[in-house]
Amino acid sequence: MPHRKKSNINITPVQLAPEFQFALSVDCVIFGYDRGVLKVLLIESDLPSFKGQWSLLGDLMHPDENLDQASHRILRERTGLKDMFLEQVKTFSSIDRHPAGRVITTAYFALVNVRDYQLKKLDHNLHWHVVSDIQSLAFDHKEILDQSLEALRKKIQEGPIIFNLLEKKFSMRDLQNVFEQILGVSMDRRNFRKKIFSTGLLKDEEEMEKQVNHRPGKLYSFNYETYEQLKKKSSSDFRF
Amino acid sequence: MPHRKKSNINITPVQLAPEFQFALSVDCVIFGYDRGVLKVLLIESDLPSFKGQWSLLGDLMHPDENLDQASHRILRERTGLKDMFLEQVKTFSSIDRHPAGRVITTAYFALVNVRDYQLKKLDHNLHWHVVSDIQSLAFDHKEILDQSLEALRKKIQEGPIIFNLLEKKFSMRDLQNVFEQILGVSMDRRNFRKKIFSTGLLKDEEEMEKQVNHRPGKLYSFNYETYEQLKKKSSSDFRF
DNA sequence: ACAAAAGTGTTGCTGGTACACCCATGT
């Protein structure tokens, strides 16, 4: 696999028919959950006009791929991860959103397991940033981040995508913590457990947390098989 | 205002750098509610490969506008309506979705009041089609319609956008009917009224339906001022 | 008079929320 340079989009101005005076890119908002905190993977911008600022991982779309494929390619090239959870958020098209010319970008959000990512680190210009600490980003990427986070908030309540942020086996506390981080609320522990267990979709792994300096919690996994069966039967949309 | 030709996108092949081998278009899914039935405004396709098929209203994006502006322009040019409710749904980018070349399209859905539209009819190749009767459309427009309808279903439950489909003054029956048409369910009349009234956002217009061959119902309007105040105060997201 | 839809309350159920004590582990 060719290792593409990690620079931001760089466009050479050309004289073109108006219908073709656009470039199309994909920007990925890569969310990760790292020991209690929601983070996003950013790259240092090397465009002069955004010197020292951070930006999302993006690239121009290739002629032989669609947007979904482009977003997967970006994730693969930059993080080494395959088959990640990726979802289209919105397309951003302000006329002056990119200093180099007319670049329309489609935002995707990705949910990755930080531990998987660490095994395959490829690029030392990438860093995880605490989402709630981010004040500004290069281009219109702060707005893209905000809207992606909003989309994520909705989606985690519609389906069991949140497990993409956790390891296969996780504690109840971690699960509740991710919800709280993303939604920006705090929840009652007993009610949370009740609600989660009432779905019948968690499998008790008969295993315990280790190396915690308090009473260790049980580990669970999400039962995708049961979930798929349940989806087929109750055709109405499932609220997690 | 120049009256643009109503043909579908027509691209002259040019030799270009790969980054520019795209065209960008907007397709509008224009929903209307007409005497009890949910409809969508379609145009007869004049591309040879889609002869006789219907398609959504679309056009290429102009270099001096963003996607939101393009969608408003399309609606204005084709229906004469301004300031319509328009919302971005998704961007469709299959490699072979358009026979003339690589065209990426962003779908918007619009909600129009059919009576307003009829006052300003501009184009006799446009026709309203009953949404539930549509089996297939040109290009990938059936998929775009399906996903737009799905987006509409979600959105009408998150905010009071449904009133864009009705006249300013409407009967309780019409309101319930639009919900039922869009969601594809039937609801209990008493519970529906209770729920709607409990928001406190309907204004009794002290007026009655006319020329119906049964007991006439009261007419109501949606109180946007009260709604805006309510939104400010309760910062949490309002469920309609 | 008849047909068609408007208008109107009560009851039961379900799901959400609030809340406090004992337990297992590491230091």
Added chain:
DNA sequence: ACATGGGTGTACCAGCAACACTTTTGT
């Protein structure tokens, strides 16, 4: 022993669903 978070049950309340009869208009 102490600190830290794990594990557990109950009672209340609000919102949703089910359900039937009388009223008003046009024909």
